[in-house]
Amino acid sequence: MTAISLRQLQLTNFRSYRELTWNCQPGLNIIQGPNAAGKTNLLEAVGYLSFARSLRQQQDQQVVSWGENSFQVKGFCNTSQENLELAIIYQQNHKELTINGRHHRLVDLLGILPVIYFGPDDLLLLKGAPVYRRQFLDREISILDRLYCHSLQSYRRLLLQRNRLLREIKAGRGKVQELEPWNVQLVSTGLNIIQRRGAFLQALEPLAAAIYQSMDAREQLTLSYRPIVGDGEEWLAKITAGQEREIQAGLSLWGPHRDDFSFFIGDHEARFFASQGQQRSAVLALKIAEARIFMQVMGKRPILLLDDVFSELDSKRQQALLELLATAGQTFLTTTELTRLPASLLEQATLWKLSGERRLVVG
């Protein structure tokens, strides 16, 4: 299995960092600093080198240091075979990727530096609006499968164009018959997305269930995918029967852009019935399972970003995470206090202190 690690991170006008050059270590990097020192900002910067976007679901413009109008994140990475220089440059509402100094499309970044982020908002994956779960599926499957990412881009384009046409028809500037070719294309591209999401969740479920069981042996975790349309026939039937509703709404009402999946613990949907602890365990199990899938499918150890998560976990959940860390690749872990971490972690880590001046020094 290959491991890729980030050896140097360079930031310019990224959040609280006007300029930073940080030579991080291949194994476990623990970053300790007080609240608001810039710990999460640092993990977010590593996330940009993986997804070319914010881990915190924020706009690029919000990431630019206040008073500036551009940012740059550069990472020097190595695997056993090669050295890579990845750079994301954002200026004038435009984002560019360079790999070893050459321009690439942003999608070319996917899968190069796979990252899994564990953060304080992870519970939103279970409790939040469906959009969080769709974003999770889309991001993770895109990393594993470039074709999925292309289907997703085509689907979004089709959706925009079809919605525009629906509004034109409503305004009397378009004809109902013009919908026909869009319907056919939307359904065929959308079915591909539904099928891929189903397969991903099916692969994830047994892994997540086994990890959950190690934390809460009493009950079984299952994931239930509920595509809003089962197959092409059903989808086309809904479009035909609901044509007037779609025209009035000016929106496409059926398709994977409205999908969702749920977590079940035993027979009950976790969002409504599980305890806070069970919900945390379920999300943690899902994320650890995701790391395992990356390793199985890509043969690559993902980089783990752990944003102040240990202090929230009881010993069984800490244990599950420690087991992952033992087999994972490079890890970046933030904490306000080292005393909040299991002692076994500290022994193998490089400790970094983040001071109020946003300088990182070996601690």
Ligand SMILES: Nc1ncnc2c1ncn2[C@@H]1O[C@H](COP(=O)(O)OP(=O)(O)OP(=O)(O)O)[C@@H](O)[C@H]1O
């Ligand atoms: N676009 C920006 N430009 C400049 N500074 C920013 C920007 N966005 C956020 N900040 C600053 O970054 C600071 C540190 O944020 P960060 O979330 O990294 O802290 P943290 O060390 O993770 O804190 P905590 O331990 O409380 O989670 C914030 O207090 C905010 O002042």
